[in-house]
Amino acid sequence: MTYKETATLEEGGSxxxxxxxxxxxxxxxxxxxxxxxxxAVVQKARKAAQQEGMKISTWVALAIEHAADATLRGSPFxxxxxxxxxxxxxxxxxxxRKAERERFEKIEADLSLLIKGQHGMLTAMISGRDRNQQETxxx
Numbered sequence: 001m002t003y004k005e006t007a008t009l010e011e012g013g014s015x016x017x018x019x020x021x022x023x024x025x026x027x028x029x030x031x032x033x034x035x036x037x038x039x040a041v042v043q044k045a046r047k048a049a050q051q052e053g054m055k056i057s058t059w060v061a062l063a064i065e066h067a068a069d070a071t072l073r074g075s076p077f078x079x080x081x082x083x084x085x086x087x088x089x090x091x092x093x094x095x096x097r098k099a100e101r102e103r104f105e106k107i108e109a110d111l112s113l114l115i116k117g118q119h120g121m122l123t124a125m126i127s128g129r130d131r132n133q134q135e136t137x138x139x
Contacts, residue, residue, distance in 0.1 A: 049059030 045060060045063075046056050049056040052059060054062075
């Protein structure tokens with residue numbers, strides 16, 4: 001259900017009061033309605049406004065102003081910037097994972113050499129013991 005649908009259910013009126021108030025306001029300050037907003041978005045805005053100690057209209061006006069200023073400065077307040085940040089983080093994580101895999105491969109290679117060396121020493125020790133036993137039996 002959109003905010004518009006929820007508001008319509010809650011109002012139950014004709015909307016004449018808002019029209020009267022709107023005409024009494026100066027041209028610089030007019031009531032403005034954003035239609036078809038999702039209820040979850042409106043709830044988030046209300047919560048954020050409350051957390052900042054503001055009325056929702058003030059908080060929304062500031063949010064719109066910040067977004068508009070950012071866009072007009074050429075640094076758009078949009079999901080592209082967030083997407084770029086996320087992509088950068090993902091790239092960093094992939095680099096860390098690659099370095100980690102390379103370290104594990106090096107450790108595995110070093111362990112493999114150690115195991116081969118120990119196997120060779122054990123084989124030599126067993127062969128030497130067997131020769132000593134054979135020589136002892138001959139005497």
